[in-house]
Amino acid sequence: MGPLETQWFPLLTGAGLVLAALVFFALFFVSAPYGRHARPGWGPSLNSRLAWMLMEFPSPAVFLACFLWGHGAQGGCVWALVLLWLIHYTHRAFIFPLRLHEHARRTPLLIVLFAILFNVFNGYLNGRYLGLHAADYGPAWIAGPRFLLGALGFAAGFAINLHADQVLIALRRPGETAYKIPRGGFYRWVSCPNYLGELIEWSGWALATWSLPGLSFALWTAANLIPRARAHHAWYRRQFPDYPPGRTAILPFLF
Ligand SMILES: NC(=O)c1ccc[n+]([C@@H]2O[C@H](COP(=O)([O-])OP(=O)(O)OC[C@H]3O[C@@H](n4cnc5c(N)ncnc54)[C@H](OP(=O)(O)O)[C@@H]3O)[C@@H](O)[C@H]2O)c1
Numbered sequence: 001m002g003p004l005e006t007q008w009f010p011l012l013t014g015a016g017l018v019l020a021a022l023v024f025f026a027l028f029f030v031s032a033p034y035g036r037h038a039r040p041g042w043g044p045s046l047n048s049r050l051a052w053m054l055m056e057f058p059s060p061a062v063f064l065a066c067f068l069w070g071h072g073a074q075g076g077c078v079w080a081l082v083l084l085w086l087i088h089y090t091h092r093a094f095i096f097p098l099r100l101h102e103h104a105r106r107t108p109l110l111i112v113l114f115a116i117l118f119n120v121f122n123g124y125l126n127g128r129y130l131g132l133h134a135a136d137y138g139p140a141w142i143a144g145p146r147f148l149l150g151a152l153g154f155a156a157g158f159a160i161n162l163h164a165d166q167v168l169i170a171l172r173r174p175g176e177t178a179y180k181i182p183r184g185g186f187y188r189w190v191s192c193p194n195y196l197g198e199l200i201e202w203s204g205w206a207l208a209t210w211s212l213p214g215l216s217f218a219l220w221t222a223a224n225l226i227p228r229a230r231a232h233h234a235w236y237r238r239q240f241p242d243y244p245p246g247r248t249a250i251l252p253f254l255f
Contacts, residue, residue, distance in 0.1 A: 001132060013125060016216035024223035031231045032224075034107050036179060042108040049097040051107035055115035056093035060086055062123030070131020078130055078137040080147070081209060084154050085126070088201065091162070099169055105177070122220065125213035133211070150208025154201050160186055161197030168194070181240055189252035191236055192229035196250050199225055226250060 001009065031037040046054070063085055072078060130137070141147055163185050171180045186193030202221040206214035226249075233249035248255055 009125075009128070010212075012121070013212045013216060016121070016125060017212070017219060020216060020219035020223045023220070024227065027223065027227035028230070031228060032111060034111050035105060036235055037228075037231060038105060038108070043110055045106035045108045046112060048104040048107050049100055049102070051112050052097035052100070053093055055112050056089060056097075056119065058116055059119040059123045060089035060093065062120050063089070063127035066124050066127030067131040070128060070134065072127075072131035072134045075134030075137060077139055077142040078134040080142055080151070081130060081137060081205075084151065084205065084208070088158060096165065099166075101169070101172055101174060101176075103175060103177070118220070122213075122217055126209075126211075126217060129211050129213045130209065137209075146210050147208045150204045150206070153204025154208065155204075157197045157200030157202075157204055159197070161194050161201065164192075164194035164197055179239065181236070181243060186252075187247075189247060190229075190250055191233040191247050192225070192250050195225040195229045196252075199250070230255070 033039050033042045045051075064082070067073075067082060072082070137147075164182075164187070167182050167184060167187060171182060172178070186196060190196055199218075199221055202214075202218045206218040208214075229250035233247070236243050
């Protein structure tokens with residue numbers, strides 16, 4: 001790390017943590033205008049499949065480049081962490097968009113640009129951190145409780161997220177755009193198990209890496225998804241008088 005980067009890296013990490021807190025509060029008042037919360041006045045939009053690919057591809061690309069730019073390639077065990085990131089983002093950037101219905105709602109270009117900016121920032125912080133600290137994640141770390149519990153949480157969250165997204169996709173036949181009440185799996189308890197799964201995944205990542213960039217990402221995920229889950233939940237209740245009364249928004253039995 002050069003002298004300039006040594007100074008700005010902790011500053012950027014700190015800025016990430018502070019911004020996550022601000023975004024968390026802001027999103028309780030303004031829902032990101034895509035999907036069911038889309039509304040006019042947000043400029044041009046893109047086909048959703050293309051939007052997801054453009055938004056998410058920078059994350060694995062920047063993460064991997066920054067990881068290799070450090071001493072990452074020399075560490076053996078740290079690749080276990082890299083693999084978790086790449087599995088998630090290979091799915092999110094390439095497989096998930098192709099599973100969406102061809103005529104899914106369009107995504108505003110502004111959302112795509114914000115997401116790219118965030119993914120470059122987040123990929124840099126996490127990839128660079130792991131590349132520079134590769135030697136810390138040796139055999140003792142990989143066999144230790146933080147990695148094992150974190151990786152287990154990551155895998156469980158990934159499975160919950162995949163299943164929940166699949167339930168939503170299966171609700172519509174090709175060409176349909178209406179919303180229906182999702183059921184089964186974690187939908188028994190919450191309105192947005194896909195968001196719950198994502199939150200568990202990145203909390204697992206924060207634990208497995210025990211790093212400030214990892215914590216920053218987990219907080220960003222919470223900042224994005226907790227207010228959005230509450231907005232989805234309130235929307236379901238307004239739309240469907242027979243909506244299951246026992247469900248909470250994102251955390252079973254809590255909220
Ligand atoms: N890490 C992060 O910060 C972050 C941020 C955002 C998203 N994500 C992840 O990205 C994935 C997609 O997020 P999202 O915000 O687009 O999720 P979403 O609002 O749950 O929508 C996912 C897809 O399912 C469709 N859908 C949702 N509810 C439906 C219903 N009741 N009936 C029929 N179709 C329904 C949506 O259609 P419409 O487009 O027509 O609504 C959309 O195509 C999730 O896995 C999420 O965890 C992660």
